[in-house]
Amino acid sequence: MSEISGLRPEEIAELAAVYALGGLDGEDRARFEALLDAGDAEAVEALRVHQETLAALATQSAHQPPAALRSALMARIAEDARAGARPPLPARARPRRALWPAVWAGALAAGIAAVVVGLWLSTSYDRRLQALAQEAAALRAELTRQQAVLAILRDPATQVVALAGQPVAPTARGRMLWHAQAGGILVTTGLPPVPAGKTYQLWAITGQRPPVPAGTFGVDTGGVASLQVPPLSGVERVDVFAVTLEPAGGLPAPSGDMYLAGKS
Amino acid sequence: MPPGSESAVALLNRIAQGDRDAFGRFYDRYAATAFGLIRRVVREDAAAEEVLQDVFWRIWQEAAQYDARRGTPEAWLIIRARTRAIDRLRAMRRRSKTFALPIDRSVERRPDVEAENPGIAAEQRGLVESALAQLPVPQRRVIELGFFEGLTQSEIAARLGEPLGTVKTRVRSGLERLREALKGQGNRES
Numbered sequence: 007m008s009e010i011s012g013l014r015p016e017e018i019a020e021l022a023a024v025y026a027l028g029g030l031d032g033e034d035r036a037r038f039e040a041l042l043d044a045g046d047a048e049a050v051e052a053l054r055v056h057q058e059t060l061a062a063l064a065t066q067s068a069h070q071p072p073a074a075l076r077s078a079l080m081a082r083i084a085e086d087a088r089a090g091a092r093p094p095l096p097a098r099a100r101p102r103r104a105l106w107p108a109v110w111a112g113a114l115a116a117g118i119a120a121v122v123v124g125l126w127l128s129t130s131y132d133r134r135l136q137a138l139a140q141e142a143a144a145l146r147a148e149l150t151r152q153q154a155v156l157a158i159l160r161d162p163a164t165q166v167v168a169l170a171g172q173p174v175a176p177t178a179r180g181r182m183l184w185h186a187q188a189g190g191i192l193v194t195t196g197l198p199p200v201p202a203g204k205t206y207q208l209w210a211i212t213g214q215r216p217p218v219p220a221g222t223f224g225v226d227t228g229g230v231a232s233l234q235v236p237p238l239s240g241v242e243r244v245d246v247f248a249v250t251l252e253p254a255g256g257l258p259a260p261s262g263d264m265y266l267a268g269k270s
Numbered sequence: 271m272p273p274g275s276e277s278a279v280a281l282l283n284r285i286a287q288g289d290r291d292a293f294g295r296f297y298d299r300y301a302a303t304a305f306g307l308i309r310r311v312v313r314e315d316a317a318a319e320e321v322l323q324d325v326f327w328r329i330w331q332e333a334a335q336y337d338a339r340r341g342t343p344e345a346w347l348i349i350r351a352r353t354r355a356i357d358r359l360r361a362m363r364r365r366s367k368t369f370a371l372p373i374d375r376s377v378e379r380r381p382d383v384e385a386e387n388p389g390i391a392a393e394q395r396g397l398v399e400s401a402l403a404q405l406p407v408p409q410r411r412v413i414e415l416g417f418f419e420g421l422t423q424s425e426i427a428a429r430l431g432e433p434l435g436t437v438k439t440r441v442r443s444g445l446e447r448l449r450e451a452l453k454g455q456g457n458r459e460s
Contacts, residue, residue, distance in 0.1 A: 020441070021438070023441045026445065029422045031423060064307040
């Protein structure tokens with residue numbers, strides 16, 4: 007019997023299991039969270055065990071994310087670190103002792119200064135190397151992108167689809183070059199500016215199947231945009247290309263107004 | 271405690287101090303596990319990638335909140351990944367219900383068809399893990415509905431037409447059994 011809640015161990019074990027699963031609601035949730043807040047050993051331990059079981063379950067369906075994701079994240083945190091959003095690395099600092107003999111203090115200070123300068127130099131060297139690596143990666147990506155564009159333009163199998171403005175943007179126009187294996191390129195004119203927190207999103211639609219998201223994009227002041235679309239897995243022939251306005255980041259299924267659409 | 275988890279705690283401590291190298295290592299060690307889970311929940315690669323980025327970005331910012339007394343770093347990450355993935359899944363379902371693109375209406379039906387038959391849908395996706403498959407179907411179903419579909423205990427009870435108490439008992443016995451099954455697999459592998 008828990009002293010805090012009056013719950014039996016059986017009940018705590020059940021609440022912990024459902025809580026670990028993320029499914030505890032209502033009064034049960036309030037009660038269990040109160041137990042956790044109070045540091046109830048039984049509740050904390052039961053939850054820990056169940057969470058570790060679920061983590062172990064998750065490792066069974068591990069799936070390697072695309073490498074580009076890692077680079078993007080590392081670049082983002084490098085930006086964050088450079089902007090001074092984080093404290094400097096305290097691992098370099100050494101705890102100081104109060105009673106060092108004065109005669110050694112000067113020598114030590116000089117030594118520490120040398121170490122600090124050395125660390126600073128190696129840190130800035132690291133940064134420079136990282137910047138160069140990022141630059142090289144960006145150039146490689148650009149080269150790959152241009153090669154893909156050329157391949158699409160050269161191939162006679164490339165479809166050209168005209169996209170017409172829909173009632174919300176009657177003067178907008180678009181052209182889609184689409185190649186099932188190589189991907190495609192969308193160019194647009196006359197699209198209205200994108201409101202804050204929104205993005206345009208391209209969709210590839212085949213027959214009665216759900217629209218497949220094919221990328222998000224913004225436009226310049228003339229409503230001009232060009233978007234390169236990678237090949238879409240499982241998508242061969244495309245019947246309709248459409249552009250909708252969606253929340254920033256895009257969605258897996260369209261929800262907003264349609265701005266452009268065209269049948270191939 | 272599994273091997274390597276001690277240094278995962280050390281990695282999180284270093285991340286909390288702004289150590290990018292530690293963050294890279296933490297990512298390399300756990301991103302695939304988190305991504306597998308997120309993909310299974312949201313079932314769409316582009317959305318899964320966004321959720322994964324979001325989860326690790328928050329790890330970078332919030333590593334100091336990790337409390338070793340509450341579980342391993344891996345469990346901490348997985349629970350966070352699962353929570354973000356379920357948030358995304360719920361948002362996707364809300365939107366697909368209001369979706370009114372005239373060209374194709376089948377998208378409105380698709381999530382519900384899967385939600386009605388999560389076990390079948392999971393099997394069709396070829397994603398039923400061996401440890402989960404070892405559970406009796408009623409236990410497996412409550413775990414799938416809760417962990418992967420994001421249903422609460424009341425929703426699971428309503429979906430299955432079972433009393434709430436039965437659902438809770440099944441979750442607990444299912445998780446305990448799953449723990450044994452995973453241990454058994456671990457022993458065989460080692």
